[in-house]
Amino acid sequence: MGTSPARGHRLREVRSGALPVPAAQRHCSVLIVGGGIAGLAAARAFARAGHDDVHLLELEDQAGGNSRGHRIAGLACPIGAHYLPLPGPQAREVSELLHELGLLRHELGRTVAEERHLCHSPQERLFIDGAWIDGLLPPAEPGSPAHAQYRAFAAAVAQAQRELGFALPSHRAPWTAAHQALDAMPFAQWLQVRGLTDARLRWYLDYSCRDDYGAPADSVSAWAGLHYFASRHGFHAPGDADGERDPVFTWPEGNAWLSERLARPLGDRLLPGRTVLQVDEGRHGVQVLAWDEALQQIEAWQADTVVLAVPLYIAARLLRSLPAALAQVVPLQPHAPWLVANLQVAEPLLQRQGAPPAWDNVVYGSDALGYVDATHQSLSPVAGATVLTAYHALSANQRPALLADDADTWAQRVVQGLAALHPDLPAKLRHVALTRHGHAMSIPMPGLRGHPALAALRAQRGRVRFAHADLAGYSVFEEAFTLGCEVALAGRAERRN
Template identity: 35%
Template sequence: MKNGENYKSRRNFIKGISAFSILTVIPQFVVSCKDKVLNYILKLSGTNQILGHRLWLKDFPKPSQTIEIPYLIIGGGITGLAAARQLSKKGIKDFLLIELESNLGGNASNGENAYSKFPLAAHYLPLPNVRDKELLQFLEESKIILGYKENLPIFDEEQLCSDPNERLFIKNDWQKNLIPKLGISDKTDIQLELFLDNMNDFRLKKGEDNKYFFDIPLAFSSKDSSLHSLDVITMKEWMEQHNFDTEELLEYVNYCCRDDFGLGIKYVSAWAGIYYFASRKHDHKMYDDTVLTWPEGNGRLTYHLKKYAEEKTLNNHLVFDIQINTNNASALVFDEKSNKTIEIKAQKIVVATPQYINKYLFKSRKEIYDKFNYAPWFTATLVVSELEDNGSFPLCWDNVIYGGKGLGYVYNQHQNLEQIIDKKVITYYYSFSSNDCKKDRKFLLKQTDEYFKNLVLSDLKIAHPKIEQHIESIEVHRMGHGMISPIPGFLKGDEIKEASKAIYKKIYFAHSDLSGISIFEEAFHQGINVVNKILDESTLDT
């Protein structure tokens, strides 16, 4: 999911105004058309639901092998990989990582076809706040940051999104940038400017402890509770209270909220909505409104992290039970390929899985976990021979259709330096935004290829009327629990604190959903922090 807002409030606005893996291959899909018969391949994929859903039944064989190890990490998403990295940085090499899927990375994983790599979900990283030294260090060791000048990082230009980076299709034309400005009224113009000024004020606002109210990671934010009331109402209610009511402004903010949280302004809390705009401080003086991105999206960051878990990872393994013993904790792990169960005994277990999984492992906490709300998503990656439009603005990395059903598409070869590209690969994003994510999730997983084809094409045809004639393939990736969605009362409530509590200093929890915000930085810091906590407590115990 497109994880972050990168506008610089009023100044930037004025300047502009003048995605549990089972792969099911569907036979070749034939579509009739007035012009010609269209033939293209449509594939459906998704997280490993069949194996994951066995957690409900727990119909697994008895253990036939026992492994003893000091540290066990459950979950190979960004949090689990960051924990592996932190253990390695601390000189600890004796650990195992368990992952349900055949690949690592979770929402930061990717696919690849004959023409390009492509993201399955998260696809870029906004330039981090300069106070985030841990993330800057990781980017430096990954050769994404090449050095420093005046204490500010110098990024590899080839990994920064090149121009033109964003466009919006509105009123039958493409315009530069995503803030609506083509043909807007004076009233809308004024409200957009005022809204962005408000967001800039929140960006700079600090609490009594002299910390920003909105910061990344959230652990850096002020503990001052004076703005907690924003978590009681929705973003839409906050906008109504401040007389922000023009269509274009509401559409833009709704897009931003769906983009980061899966849910729109009618459902996310005002605190979360404002966080989207105010948490990034834009303190990189050398760079203007750009992000880090790669054809495979945040799969590139997964690539840099997974080296710390090489030869220490068990893929296609499902943890279905965790028990606390006198001197350790034990996990029962099912190996899908061998159809065997392994018992892994560890001194410390890091549970880096989302809470919708944890509720089957820790039934005493089920009531807490049920408070976590996850928006369903899907991405659709298309290979096209041409991507015709009206030519009003060049093809960009991020391409959004105003008022569209989905969240637009990214052009995955945007960073490609080759002058001639035979086929274009684009990835379309869609989140289900409603007040009943469970119902939406069931709906998503029941749909056939015809549903996804019709939805994606009806949206893309608004800007590209002839696109269906040029499609070679469509690959749809479904995520029933796409991302944590901060509805009112969640971020400042008690559920996150309760779900984060360790059990008898043997079982520890870490995941981006324990921050309430599903972005790379939160997942990354969750992994670092949980290892630091374990080691600090171990030192104290010693």
């Protein structure tokens, strides 16, 4: 559920044949293509800049893109993004949104977060050595060689923060020759060169890359590997005093809590069920052809400005005339496939020894990314029926099976994996909802983030503009939202790289 590969794959047919004559013709000043976080942010930013004729076309029947939710037996759950860290100083637009939504407020000169929506304790636990432990870092005895490696990595992150500079959104940090050098090499190689080879440290760093970037440490750049920690609150060896967990906002429906609030003000100017097939920039405007999924006919739009808030490889298929920068970036930017499984369980699962159930539950050494509990934020003192959302970042060669294998086959794979940990799961399982994200997120491969063509696309301010997390080279809310806000600024955006 949740994604429609057949609609997206319509674009393949467009290449091979002529499109039918449009059955309807519409006009607007600003047309946004794609209703993910970036598209919704762009629509909001244009409306705030005084454009009262902003429309948004979205392929799915609901806006939100990777930040959508679902309900099973009345319980809300995410089908993609599920948390947002407290914004740092460079994420000004995100902070402003969170103030508007009541998630942040000023109190006695301080910024205070709304506790109700901050992830409650216990936040994370790891199953390792036959028991659950608090937090996700595999333990290491202080003074042991493994602990020394944790400390060495923590020092390298602190040095990178201090001497190079990292930010979220990433384009608000400087981009120097040193950043470029980090971007050129795989993270795993960077770690190897520094002798950071401890198996547990490496598993944790690999897990972090798969969790944020959908790909392991030998696929992403060293810039991406460091950015994960250096743009947030650094890295702390197990047991170190300032190793406090980063506070994050989370909701039962995940980041759909945010996307629904961004979509609401658009009203009927948000048109779901519209698969955009072609975008043609002319002298006096841009023509957009969209397939109306309900009426099964072509709708033609004429707009002064069009924002392509879709992944860049899709933008390249839509545009009749391809900008050189886009043609350069697309081959450098593979997308990771993901499977998200929502498992409705009738009663709490039996627990192994150690730390109690947390919001995020991860197994050491597993290829899967663990599961979050959709009722974790409930204030009920008694645990009951719930939905567990299990995340799997797949490799590119699993994509054909993700499309072809039936739901039962995938459900069995997911349940078998979790049953090793929770043998009572199959008996308590009532329903499984699977979401296939065939091209979920951009993998920040070596050479992508620092490529000048990516910066050129971020800066493009003609009739056709780009706004999507792909422009950052990787995908998180802060990047998507800020890039969406900036696209309305007509060249006034603050851009350091």
